[in-house]
Amino acid sequence: EIVLTQSPGTLSLSPGERATLSCRASQSVSSNYLAWFQQKPGQAPSLLIYGASSRASGIPDRFSGSGSGTAFTLTISRLEPEDFAVYYCQQYGSSPLTFGQGTRLEIK
Amino acid sequence: QVQLVQSGAEVKKPGSSVKVSCKASGGPFSSYAISWVRQAPGQGLEWMGGIIPTFGKADYAQKFQGRVTITADESTSTAYMELISLRSDDTAVYYCAREALAVGLEYWGQGTLVTVSS
Numbered sequence: 358e359i360v361l362t363q364s365p366g367t368l369s370l371s372p373g374e375r376a377t378l379s380c381r382a383s384q385s386v387s388s389n390y391l392a393w394f395q396q397k398p399g400q401a402p403s404l405l406i407y408g409a410s411s412r413a414s415g416i417p418d419r420f421s422g423s424g425s426g427t428a429f430t431l432t433i434s435r436l437e438p439e440d441f442a443v444y445y446c447q448q449y450g451s452s453p454l455t456f457g458q459g460t461r462l463e464i465k
Numbered sequence: 466q467v468q469l470v471q472s473g474a475e476v477k478k479p480g481s482s483v484k485v486s487c488k489a490s491g492g493p494f495s496s497y498a499i500s501w502v503r504q505a506p507g508q509g510l511e512w513m514g515g516i517i518p519t520f521g522k523a524d525y526a527q528k529f530q531g532r533v534t535i536t537a538d539e540s541t542s543t544a545y546m547e548l549i550s551l552r553s554d555d556t557a558v559y560y561c562a563r564e565a566l567a568v569g570l571e572y573w574g575q576g577t578l579v580t581v582s583s
Contacts, residue, residue, distance in 0.1 A: 452524050
């Protein structure tokens with residue numbers, strides 16, 4: 358099983374700032390099948406990034422993903438008020454599918 | 466637009482079982498994997514297992530082996546997740562999600578809260 362470790366656990370930033378979230382895998386993610394999700398309270402997760410760097414349909418270009426192998430990053434270039442939420446990385450290259458523990462992005 | 470609509474909230478006694486449904490519409494059903502993911506209160510996301518309806522064979526996380534059964538009915542475009550021998554720590558929101566090849570869990574249901582309490 359691939360263990361995903363996200364850092365930091367909580368990130369406190371202000372609107373307009375840049376956010377950088379990290380996800381490290383215990384072994385290489387097959388085909389870089391690494392996704393990022395955003396989850397707001399009371400809502401289902403929403404897919405932001407798939408294949409490590411491809412934006413899902415309708416996702417603004419301030420969200421970008423990068424990385425390969427065991428190290429991945431989600432960057433939000435300029436934070437909007439609606440971006441403050443919990444973010445999860447997830448690998449879907451091998452079974453079992455696994456999620457990171459999440460990064461909470463909060464308003465400073 | 467693909468939509469996944471799940472069955473309503475459930476309250477169950479410890480030791481009982483629950484079966485949650487997930488009806489798909491707006492797109493093909495049989496060739497796309499459906500996964501089940503749960504989230505305990507205030508906790509993260511946990512994959513339980515999945516199924517490709519046209520193949521019919523489910524894949525389960527080891528943690529849930531023997532307690533969970535995932536099935537799919539192609540005639541109604543509905544997937545099901547049954548969890549038996551419920552415990553209080555099974556209290557969670559259970560989500561279904563449709564997986565597209567190379568894209569991952571693209572579409573999600575609204576979630577079903579299952580509360581296990583005596």
